[in-house]
Amino acid sequence: MRKFKLQVQTTIDGFMAGPNGEMDWLTFAWSDDLAAHIGALTEPVDTIVLGRKLAEGFIPHWAAQPEHETQEAIDTMNKTPKVVISRTITESPWDNTVVAADAAATIRELKARPGGDIIAYGGELVSSLIAQGLFDELNLFVNPTAIGAGLPVFAATGANQQFALESATRFECGIVGLRYVPAAS
Numbered sequence: 001m002r003k004f005k006l007q008v009q010t011t012i013d014g015f016m017a018g019p020n021g022e023m024d025w026l027t028f029a030w031s032d033d034l035a036a037h038i039g040a041l042t043e044p045v046d047t048i049v050l051g052r053k054l055a056e057g058f059i060p061h062w063a064a065q066p067e068h069e070t071q072e073a074i075d076t077m078n079k080t081p082k083v084v085i086s087r088t089i090t091e092s093p094w095d096n097t098v099v100a101a102d103a104a105a106t107i108r109e110l111k112a113r114p115g116g117d118i119i120a121y122g123g124e125l126v127s128s129l130i131a132q133g134l135f136d137e138l139n140l141f142v143n144p145t146a147i148g149a150g151l152p153v154f155a156a157t158g159a160n161q162q163f164a165l166e167s168a169t170r171f172e173c174g175i176v177g178l179r180y181v182p183a184a185s
Contacts, residue, residue, distance in 0.1 A: 002111050005137045006129060007041065008122035008153055012142055015150035016122040021053075025145040029068070031172035034141075041139060045080065046116035049107070051125030052086035058121065059094045083110065085125050107134045127155040137181055138163065144174040 009026055010016055017023055030038075050058055062069075062077040082097040083106060092099050100106040103125065110118050120126055120135075129135055130153070140153070154161075162183035169177040 002113070002115055003044075003117045003136045004107060004111055004134065005041070005045070005117055005119045005139060006122075006126050006135045007038075007119055007139045007141070008126055009141050009143060010122070010153050011145050011147050011150075013146040013148065014153050015147055016126070016153055017151040018147055019149050019151075021151070022147075025143060025147050027143045027145070027173055027175050029173070030175070034171040034173055034175055034177070037169065037171065037177060042076070042119060044117045045119045047110060047118045048077075048080050048082045049110070049118060049120040049125070050082060050084050051123045052084055052089060054121060054123035054125070055082070055084040055086075055094070055097070059097065063095075103128060104132060104134060122153070124151065124155075127151075127153065130154060130161070131157045133161070133182060135182070137166075137179060140178040140180070142176045142178065 008016055009023075011025055018025065059082065062074060065071075065074050079096070082094070084092065084094075084097055084099050085101070085103045085106060086099055087101050089099055090101075107118075107129070120129060130138065163180035164183045166179040166181055167177070168179075171177065
């Protein structure tokens, strides 16, 4: 079965975005060691899962071929098939992207298919996937910033969730990478 990974940029106080979706707290530029780590994390990925809100910025951002990104990263992000989870749109306005309404059913179906790893990036969808326990690996990239309020990584989980720390890595740019898996019950 394929591995389903979550990748989340977060503040030290646990927010993925500010109260109005702000992302101005992110640490840039990434150090070479962080870029290599992210490359290794995403290398086996052959499917990207996004929530609609994140997709509306993420997909056009990569399609515009941002200057600060390597051509290899741009090509990877644009060529990797995407699944957007949405209850408000039914057809994809983006190339190489399909839309699905039911996150849990979609993740289970994707994991049952042959192929490489699957990755979802931060946003409201990721909070929901964490709450439902629908992941194999949680990769938190903790930026050295506190913002005090915003979109929490662990919103309304509804239960005490236990995780096992697989690795912790401090990167030269000040970000800390934490890789967790769901704790065995």
